[in-house]
Amino acid sequence: MIVLSGIRAVKILTWSSSPFDLTAALVHHTQLTPVTLRCMRCVSDLDTDGGSAKPSEIQPSAWHAHPSIRKVVIFLWVVVAACAGWAALVMYIWHKYAYQDGMLSDHALTIQTWSFLHNESSNSIGYHMPGFAWILLYVNMAAIQGPLTLGLHCSELIANVIRDERQWRCATGRNGLRTATNPLKMIFTHPICLVLFVAKPFLHWMFGLSLVIDATSTDGKTTLPVAVFMYTGQIWNLCIALFIFSCFFTFVALRRPRGPQPAAYGHLQTLANLVDEWSPVMWWGHKEDGIPYCHAGTSDYPLPDVKMDCIYAGSGAGSLVPVS
Known part of the structure; x- marks a missing residue:
């Protein structure tokens, strides 16, 4: 209303x-x-x-033209650094408390145990949360996944301004600038928008491989503590993917259009x-x-x-x- x-x-x-x-x-x-x-x-x-x-x-470039673009690019690299720090922290905890806690895996992170999908040989740590404290679990997930979601969402700003500039520069082309365009066509015909369209679900899926929640319920009620597992190799995979993603959008933001058209x-x-x-x-x-x-x-x-x-x-x- x-x-x-x-x-x-x-x-x-x-x-x-x-x-x-x-x-x-x-x-x-x-x-x-x-x-x-x-x-x-x-x-x-x-x-x-x-x-x-x-x-x-x-x-x-868009970096010099828009202060918001600079903030988005910097934030993307902060997310990459945070993801690397997360992986390093998990490795540190595992090496310090290896074989002392049942929530830690028995396999160290090596080239042989490193894989895209986690398995029985994957290096990981875990911790328990009370089964009734779902609100704490949501807060925990939001604190970890929130920066990733915000960074991907803000990346749309870079994609949008580059798309708008590309359309504006059509005014010096043979066919000219057509102001009336189909928004769906603009998204699916622009490479940067396509990259973002694919990267968003893919990176969230990779995050889901890095952080796994395991719970058992009976009659619709959780009877056992909720176990949260963090897989080291998959966190590093996410970090590498975010690094590539940030490099791409940094390059796009720093690229300078050629031609006299302002x-x-x-x-x-x-x-x-x-x-x-x-x-x-x-x-x-x-x-x-x-x-x-x-x-x-x-x-x-x-x-x-x-x-x-x-x-x-x-x-x-x-x-x-x-x-x-």
Whole structure:
């Protein structure tokens, strides 16, 4: 009821998840105002005073453009370090208390006992929890699995901004930028989104192999203490997989797009500054010559490439002469 009441009370400008549709709707309803003289300014230039600029052959990476991207990448590596520390702690406990506790396996972690799936020869430690204290078990699982879930969820931010930037850079291609797109098609045709789509369940499955809960129940009630087992080899497998995952997203976040088209990464204000003509299919490029500044923008027909030796500021920056 609260959600329905909120929908009725708030005017929904667009249901589209595309940053281009949202920016166009906000500009149309005067809730977002384009800033003049910033037709060659990318998202990382928001903190500057703006003004004229020459085209750059290479654009800033998502790491430099979005502070949130840096936080996500750093958090992913914190999760990797925490997973490695978890595995090291399990190994330390096993070596210190080996053969002294029935909850510790009899097999050390070696190349021979290391496997992807745990078995009778797998190295592990375990501990008991009271069968009635399910809330403690949930808290225990949340404390261990929570950072993994949060890291994978936040990785969507990297995938989304890279996907939006890839779509924006279609404006300099032969077919132009189509603002109306199928969200499912965008997910299943973008490599980074596919990687994340596969990695999420796979990494959670690997976590399930690392931490196993064993309980016995009678008549629907747990009669014995709940046993929690941690398998060393499988924890290291999870750590290696997270390391590869973090390397991939770090590379993606640090990769710098090439070409003079200013990077936006889905930032609404930047898109509003760069797009001066909205249409279902748009091209970006050189629009007008001027003294002392030229103008770059969008149009519903293909535009020539910007001139790398010219200074661009916008259509209102000086006395402009149409391109002949």
